[in-house]
Amino acid sequence: SQQGEEDPQALSIQEGENATMNCSYKTSINNLQWYRQNSGRGLVHLILIRSNEREKHSGRLRVTLDTSKKSSSLLITASRAADTASYFCAIPYNQGGKLIFGQGTELSVKP
Amino acid sequence: NAGVTQTPKFRVLKTGQSMTLLCAQDMNHEYMYWYRQDPGMGLRLIHYSVGEGTTAKGEVPDGYNVSRLKKQNFLLGLESAAPSQTSVYFCASCPRGENGYTFGSGTRLTVV
Numbered sequence: 155s156q157q158g159e160e161d162p163q164a165l166s167i168q169e170g171e172n173a174t175m176n177c178s179y180k181t182s183i184n185n186l187q188w189y190r191q192n193s194g195r196g197l198v199h200l201i202l203i204r205s206n207e208r209e210k211h212s213g214r215l216r217v218t219l220d221t222s223k224k225s226s227s228l229l230i231t232a233s234r235a236a237d238t239a240s241y242f243c244a245i246p247y248n249q250g251g252k253l254i255f256g257q258g259t260e261l262s263v264k265p
Numbered sequence: 266n267a268g269v270t271q272t273p274k275f276r277v278l279k280t281g282q283s284m285t286l287l288c289a290q291d292m293n294h295e296y297m298y299w300y301r302q303d304p305g306m307g308l309r310l311i312h313y314s315v316g317e318g319t320t321a322k323g324e325v326p327d328g329y330n331v332s333r334l335k336k337q338n339f340l341l342g343l344e345s346a347a348p349s350q351t352s353v354y355f356c357a358s359c360p361r362g363e364n365g366y367t368f369g370s371g372t373r374l375t376v377v
Contacts, residue, residue: 156305164332167270183353184363186364189365189366194371195370196269196369197308197355197357197368199368202364202365204363226337242307244366250296250313250315251296251361252298252323252366254310255300
């Protein structure tokens with residue numbers, strides 16, 4: 155399966171700390187995407203990183219991609235209680251823009 | 266600009282009943298998708314469409330049908346609902362090319 159696998163499955167930290175989530179995959183990819191899902195809501199697209207990029211930033215988010223290790227990481231710096239959510243990596247497969255999602259990392263940020 | 270709108274938000278069906286879930290997007294996106302999300306299973310692709318009048322099967326298409334008669338709408342039908350179809354259903358859309366998805370807020374369906 156090409157499915158991205160997130161690690162850890164769950165992460166609990168204090169406000170102000172950094173949170174790091176990892177995603178591993180098995181085949182060659184053109185890009186990798188990260189999404190956030192708040193409880194009971196739809197997923198929200200955070201970042202798309204292309205295979206020729208090693209690092210990308212968006213506000214307090216930093217994503218890295220290592221195609222040789224087939225892995226990506228999402229770092230949230232100076233976390234806030236509002237960052238509490240599930241985070242998913244998504245891998246494109248075949249044609250038609252299809253994405254396969256990992257199981258997600260459940261992040262809890264305690265005030 | 267509403268993005269992706271799903272209706273209804275909640276529904277309870279009896280086994281054997283039929284229903285249609287509606288997804289509407291106002292971003293002129295070419296591609297649209299229906300996923301289901303179940304605990305421990307992540308999101309699984311049911312059907313998708315790469316343009317008006319086209320549909321294709323995803324990972325778990327059995328028991329579902331779809332139609333995309335208009336570019337902005339993507340309908341998901343359950344012909345004869347089963348308890349195994351109890352799930353949260355998400356619609357998503359994106360432009361052609363390498364782009365992120367815009368998701369709807371989901372439909373929580375319970376089949377009893």
